[in-house]
Amino acid sequence: MILKEGDFVLLVDGEKRYLKRLTRDFSLSVKDKQVKFQDVLGQEVGKVIKGFCLLLPTLEDIILLGFKRKTQIVYPKDSFYIAFKLNLSKEKRLLEFGVGSGASTAVFSQLAGEVWAYEIREDFYKLAKSNWEKFNLCQNVKLQNMDFLTAQLEEGFFDAAFIDVKDPLPYMDKVWKVLKPGAPMGSILPTTNQVSDLLRAIEGSFCDIEVLEISHRYYKINPERLRPQDTMVAHTGYILFARKRI
Numbered sequence: 160m161i162l163k164e165g166d167f168v169l170l171v172d173g174e175k176r177y178l179k180r181l182t183r184d185f186s187l188s189v190k191d192k193q194v195k196f197q198d199v200l201g202q203e204v205g206k207v208i209k210g211f212c213l214l215l216p217t218l219e220d221i222i223l224l225g226f227k228r229k230t231q232i233v234y235p236k237d238s239f240y241i242a243f244k245l246n247l248s249k250e251k252r253l254l255e256f257g258v259g260s261g262a263s264t265a266v267f268s269q270l271a272g273e274v275w276a277y278e279i280r281e282d283f284y285k286l287a288k289s290n291w292e293k294f295n296l297c298q299n300v301k302l303q304n305m306d307f308l309t310a311q312l313e314e315g316f317f318d319a320a321f322i323d324v325k326d327p328l329p330y331m332d333k334v335w336k337v338l339k340p341g342a343p344m345g346s347i348l349p350t351t352n353q354v355s356d357l358l359r360a361i362e363g364s365f366c367d368i369e370v371l372e373i374s375h376r377y378y379k380i381n382p383e384r385l386r387p388q389d390t391m392v393a394h395t396g397y398i399l400f401a402r403k404r405i
């Protein structure tokens with residue numbers, strides 16, 4: 160694939176990575192290296208030009224390096240796993256609320272048939288939309304700028320649900336109603352006391368409950384001295400999964 164004007168390019172220099180759009184004013188300078196629009200235009204993906212390997216960004220790169228964030232986001236390390244645990248596929252309709260910066264929705268929409276997404280704040284609703292539009296994502300998402308509690312929804316309408324709000328408790332009755340029997344729901348919560356509260360709230364109405372967290376420990380890429388990096392992201396959130404029981 161040949162890089163053309165307007166493409167997003169991931170430039171990799173060792174363990175450093177930069178996501179840029181190939182516009183006429185494109186230029187990247189890192190220490191003694193500099194690469195400009197004319198150096199990259201027309202080059203084949205995978206080539207190393209002036210010390211930078213030219214790649215197309217993956218969804219993870221887009222979320223981590225390309226999305227504007229004004230909320231906490233669900234990191235791909237969590238959302239990639241959540242998407243499969245919710246058993247999403249092209250025949251499935253997912254409910255999601257709080258959309259925030261749109262990071263988790265961008266992952267779920269890749270696997271789901273439709274995502275019905277709710278964001279209460281207008282500024283975050285606009286932010287999520289602009290993040291998606293910039294990277295041509297989420298065409299199968301019906302995003303509404305409203306409180307999920309006020310949404311008029313049929314009972315048993317959704318195949319799965321994902322909840323990322325500060326306090327999910329007030330929404331659990333409605334989530335239960337709009338899910339199909341046996342359907343999975345997931346929620347991400349930063350503290351253990353929130354998990355305990357949610358466990359108490361869903362007792363009797365959901366089954367097959369799991370709580371976990373996901374840590375990634377990256378390694379220094381040196382075959383002679385292969386060992387973990389000195390610092391890591393030690394905690395993002397606890398993830399709770401459960402299925403609607405009747």
Ligand SMILES: C[S@@+](CC[C@H](N)C(=O)[O-])C[C@H]1O[C@@H](n2cnc3c(N)ncnc32)[C@H](O)[C@@H]1O
Nearest residue numbers: 232233257258259260261262263278279306307
């Ligand atoms: C942590 S952010 C979500 C981040 C998002 N999942 C992401 O990956 O970018 C939580 C969001 O929930 C929204 N929110 C809170 N209560 C809501 C409700 N009742 N209905 C819809 N959105 C709500 C907040 O405005 C906020 O944007």
